[in-house]
Amino acid sequence: xxxxxxxxxxxxxxxxxxxxxxxxxxxxxxxxxxxxxxxxxxxxxxxxxxxxxxxxxxxxxxxxxxxxxxxxxxxxxxxxxxxxxxxxxxxxxxxxxxxxxxxxxxxxxxxxxxxxxxxxxxxxxxxxxxxxxxxxxxxxxxxxxxxxxxxxxxxxxxxxxxxxxxxxxxxxxxxxxxxxxxxxxxxxxxxxxxxxxxxxxxxxxxxxxxxxxxxxxxxxxxxxxxxxxxxxxxxxxxxxxxxxxxxxxxxxxxxxxxxxxxxxxxxxxxxxxxxxxxxxxxxxxxxxx
Numbered sequence: 001x002x003x004x005x006x007x008x009x010x011x012x013x014x015x016x017x018x019x020x021x022x023x024x025x026x027x028x029x030x031x032x033x034x035x036x037x038x039x040x041x042x043x044x045x046x047x048x049x050x051x052x053x054x055x056x057x058x059x060x061x062x063x064x065x066x067x068x069x070x071x072x073x074x075x076x077x078x079x080x081x082x083x084x085x086x087x088x089x090x091x092x093x094x095x096x097x098x099x100x101x102x103x104x105x106x107x108x109x110x111x112x113x114x115x116x117x118x119x120x121x122x123x124x125x126x127x128x129x130x131x132x133x134x135x136x137x138x139x140x141x142x143x144x145x146x147x148x149x150x151x152x153x154x155x156x157x158x159x160x161x162x163x164x165x166x167x168x169x170x171x172x173x174x175x176x177x178x179x180x181x182x183x184x185x186x187x188x189x190x191x192x193x194x195x196x197x198x199x200x201x202x203x204x205x206x207x208x209x210x211x212x213x214x215x216x217x218x219x220x221x222x223x224x225x226x227x228x229x230x231x232x233x234x235x236x237x238x239x240x241x242x243x244x245x246x247x248x249x250x251x252x253x254x255x256x257x258x259x260x261x262x263x264x265x266x267x268x269x270x271x272x273x274x275x276x277x278x279x280x281x282x283x284x285x286x287x288x289x
Contacts, residue, residue, distance in 0.1 A: 008239030011232040012248045018229035020255035023096035023103075024263045025217040025225060026088060032210045034203040035088040038218070040195035041211075043080065045222025046230070047188035053181045053231070062186075063178050071174035072186050078167030080191025085198065086160035094153025096260035097272045100253055101137070102154050104279045105161040108134035110246045113165040130285030137279035140271050165242065172237045180234035188226070253280075 002010075029038045054060050063069050091099050111131040138158065174183050199205075211218075236245045253276060260266045 004239045008236045008245070009248065011236040011239075012245060015229045015232040015236065016249060016252040016255070018224050018232070019249070020252040020259055021220060022225045023091065023100045023256050024259045025221045026091040026099075027096045027260075027264060028217040029214050029221065030088060030092045032214045033206045033218075034199065035092045036085060036195055036199035036203050037206055038214070038221075039084045039088040040192055040199050041218055042221040042226050043084065043188050043195055044192040045218065046226035047185060047192055049223045049227035050181050050185035050188055050231075054185055057181070059179055059181065061179065061182060063174070063182075065177075068174060068177050071170045072178065072183060073190070075167045075171040075174055075183070076187040076190045078163045079171065080167075080187045081194050081198075082163040083160045083167060084191065085195065086156045086163070090153040090156035090160065092153065094151050094157065095266050096264055097257055097266050097268055098151065098154050099157050100256040100260065101272050101275045101279070102157040103161060104134060104253060104276075104283070105138050105158050106164050106249075107131075107246050107279075107283055108138070109162050110165040110168070110242055113162075114169065114242050118169065126285045130282040133278040133282030133285065137275040137277070137282065140275035165246070168237060168242055168246075171234060172242060175234050175238045180231045180238070183234060184227075184230050251283075 026038070029042070033041070063072055087099075090102075094102075108131045111128070111134075171183065206214075233245070233249070236248075240248075257268050257272065257276075261268065
């Protein structure tokens with residue numbers, strides 16, 4: 001019989017396999033579709049995916065209390081709107097490899113916010129050392145050759161990594177009383193609506209030829225990455241701590257770098273490898289109980 005902990009760990013394995021495609025699919029999409037529209041369309045497609053799942057399972061059950069709705073709304077704001085806006089815009093200005101490595105900072109900020117500031121989970125000294133190593137690794141990406149020049153795309157993805165742990169706290173709370181697919185359905189619909197409004201204000205709408213050339217990465221992003229992988233992630237944080245879940249998720253970094261190399265021809269740079277080593281070391285320290 002599989003334990004709840006093992007179910008959570010298996011969910012993370014599935015999530016990792018799917019999310020390793022995210023940097024490549026995002027770079028391919030934002031090369032022809034403006035970032036906010038790409039985020040809005042991908043999120044809208046994920047809403048369709050969750051509607052299909054809810055209908056197939058016959059589990060259309062909305063949150064029952066005001067507190068549940070507040071948790072869903074806050075998770076939507078911090079992840080569905082802030083996080084994905086910054087990430088999609090960030091990938092417009094950086095490489096898939098850099099974005100992949102910088103996304104590891106979510107592990108660092110999860111520890112800082114969840115364990116130190118909010119005290120949502122207990123403090124462990126080895127976790128503090130792990131977080132320090134994660135920060136050292138990020139400097140190799142943010143400050144190439146120590147010149148002080150910071151790539152705006154890398155910075156935006158790091159800022160996105162700050163908002164994610166806050167949203168995950170509320171998502172974890174909401175998941176206790178709401179199914180993963182219903183939580184994601186509500187979040188996706190609201191996020192898509194907000195992102196389309198932001199896109200209409202700040203960007204020009206994509207033409208049909210751009211959408212036609214980006215249809216495959218958009219579908220993969222919407223249905224698999226923003227769809228199925230998010231259900232797996234919510235099932236994981238329902239059974240595991242946030243720190244452990246995020247740390248385990250970070251093992252997709254080598255796979256994502258490999259995908260970027262194969263699909264985009266972007267081989268790992270010296271800075272990316274130098275950044276990954278202390279980050280992986282920090283990740284393993286953060287995994288220790």
